[in-house]
Amino acid sequence: MPISAILTDIEGTTSSISFVKDVLFPYARSALPAFVREHGNEPEVRRWLDAVATEHGSICSDDVIVETLQGWIDQDRKHTALKALQGMIWQAGYHDADFTAHIYPDAAPALQRWFEAGYQLHVYSSGSIPAQKLFFGHSDAGDLTPLFSGWFDTEVGGKREAQSYRNIAQSIGVEPDGILFLSDVVEELDAARDVGLQTRLLDRIQDYPSPRAGEAAHGHARVESFADIELPH
Numbered sequence: 001m002p003i004s005a006i007l008t009d010i011e012g013t014t015s016s017i018s019f020v021k022d023v024l025f026p027y028a029r030s031a032l033p034a035f036v037r038e039h040g041n042e043p044e045v046r047r048w049l050d051a052v053a054t055e056h057g058s059i060c061s062d063d064v065i066v067e068t069l070q071g072w073i074d075q076d077r078k079h080t081a082l083k084a085l086q087g088m089i090w091q092a093g094y095h096d097a098d099f100t101a102h103i104y105p106d107a108a109p110a111l112q113r114w115f116e117a118g119y120q121l122h123v124y125s126s127g128s129i130p131a132q133k134l135f136f137g138h139s140d141a142g143d144l145t146p147l148f149s150g151w152f153d154t155e156v157g158g159k160r161e162a163q164s165y166r167n168i169a170q171s172i173g174v175e176p177d178g179i180l181f182l183s184d185v186v187e188e189l190d191a192a193r194d195v196g197l198q199t200r201l202l203d204r205i206q207d208y209p210s211p212r213a214g215e216a217a218h219g220h221a222r223v224e225s226f227a228d229i230e231l232p233h
């Protein structure tokens with residue numbers, strides 16, 4: 001089946017896992033206390049802090065909320081409130097040029113090539129949509145945001161839930177079998193395939209030193225870089 005849209009993950013797919021874990025997470029963890037002190041009364045920040053407090057009924061002080069959020073960072077918890085607050089903190093870091101977002105050298109040229117060939121490009125990541133836009137807007141390869149038509153985060157559903165991919169297909173107006181999903185997580189690919197999306201498993205040696213082939217790939221076509229991806233016609 002020909003495809004008209006490409007949906008890509010970020011961490012482990014377009015970008016190294018180590019960048020997120022070794023640069024972004026520690027930056028947000030360190031900056032959280034001062035960020036909450038300075039911006040905790042702003043409506044959008046307060047919204048997410050209150051969401052954390054509501055989930056943990058015993059929490060009442062911002063200091064305890066910050067400690068909870070830092071614990072979630074340490075656990076790599078995929079919580080929407082945490083992702084939103086991290087995105088706000090990372091915005092300052094990108095703006096101040098404290099870092100740029102790592103992108104694999106093979107990813108940017110492929111995305112540009114697919115865009116020029118007329119494919120719709122979309123992002124689906126556990127990071128918030130603002131964080132996704134910051135990432136691609138301040139990448140090692142420059143501002144890549146004009147290449148993308150749509151952005152999806154966990155508000156559309158969990159990445160290992162089939163319904164999320166139905167929601168995305170409906171949102172972008174493309175039948176599931178006309179979408180190619182790129183991810184490094186087999187369980188995410190399984191969920192997408194259950195709905196009818198085509199899939200490719202990114203198995204980068206930098207992130208996965210032991211190749212995931214055979215049964216470990218769950219039948220998904222395996223590639224080691226974007227340069228290896230051949231699009232169905």
